[in-house]
Amino acid sequence: MTHLFQDDAQETFGLALGHRVRVEYGTSKRLLASVRKEQGGTCSHVELHAVFRHAPAEIVQALTCWLVTGTLSDGLRAWADDELRKFVRSRTRVACRTEGEHNLSDVADRVLKLHFRKQFSDAPAMTWGQRSRPGWKTIRLGSYDSAGHLVRVHPALDQPSVPVRFVEFVVFHELLHALIEPEGGVAHPPAFRIREREHPDYRWATTWLSGHVRGLIESGWKVAPSVHGLASQCTLFPQ
Numbered sequence: 001m002t003h004l005f006q007d008d009a010q011e012t013f014g015l016a017l018g019h020r021v022r023v024e025y026g027t028s029k030r031l032l033a034s035v036r037k038e039q040g041g042t043c044s045h046v047e048l049h050a051v052f053r054h055a056p057a058e059i060v061q062a063l064t065c066w067l068v069t070g071t072l073s074d075g076l077r078a079w080a081d082d083e084l085r086k087f088v089r090s091r092t093r094v095a096c097r098t099e100g101e102h103n104l105s106d107v108a109d110r111v112l113k114l115h116f117r118k119q120f121s122d123a124p125a126m127t128w129g130q131r132s133r134p135g136w137k138t139i140r141l142g143s144y145d146s147a148g149h150l151v152r153v154h155p156a157l158d159q160p161s162v163p164v165r166f167v168e169f170v171v172f173h174e175l176l177h178a179l180i181e182p183e184g185g186v187a188h189p190p191a192f193r194i195r196e197r198e199h200p201d202y203r204w205a206t207t208w209l210s211g212h213v214r215g216l217i218e219s220g221w222k223v224a225p226s227v228h229g230l231a232s233q234c235t236l237f238p239q
């Protein structure tokens with residue numbers, strides 16, 4: 001394992017490029033690596049995500065190659081995606097809240113066992129999300145955040161009047177998002193809809209929701225605030 005400290009990185013990259021290099025590390029999940037010339041082209045400013053501080057030797061080599069040739073190797077891309085996901089997850093998990101009227105961890109365990117068998121080697125983390133903004137006329141019952149590998153469930157579902165069977169269905173829907181990626185901007189591609197309809201509670205959950213959606217929307221503004229905002233990945237049952 002190589003530790004790519006700032007001075008080492010500046011020296012390694014400087015030797016490869018043949019001019020001075022200034023390296024900075026950041027934690028924005030939108031930026032893995034960028035490079036631009038400064039000081040009239042005599043110096044390169046390289047911004048790297050903090051995950052590169054602990055990059056192994058072959059990744060440092062691939063990064064140097066990218067700086068010189070502009071070519072990003074598949075190995076570098078895969079390593080960086082994986083590390084970035086772990087980085088975001090490690091930060092997100094700290095603030096997860098699963099306890100309440102319904103325990104989300106228990107719900108997820110049951111759903112994974114019953115409906116996903118061994119399809120997840122690493123299942124997403126779970127948390128109750130944030131209440132709706134006052135006056136909102138809709139409600140996002142759940143979401144899957146792929147960057148944080150995290151399922152958020154609306155806290156309006158965390159009340160005794162909501163059957164745990166319904167919470168289980170919402171969790172099933174969101175876990176399905178972790179397995180079936182959007183296609184061409186469609187959050188629920190045909191493969192997703194087919195799998196969702198195979199769930200034995202699909203009809204029941206749809207019917208239950210249509211009879212209770214108004215109450216859920218209203219209680220969505222009033223429930224206790226929680227630690228997370230909801231990601232905008234999907235809306236359950238968009239009509």
Ligand SMILES: [Zn+2]
Nearest residue numbers: 187234235236
């Ligand atoms: Zn969805």
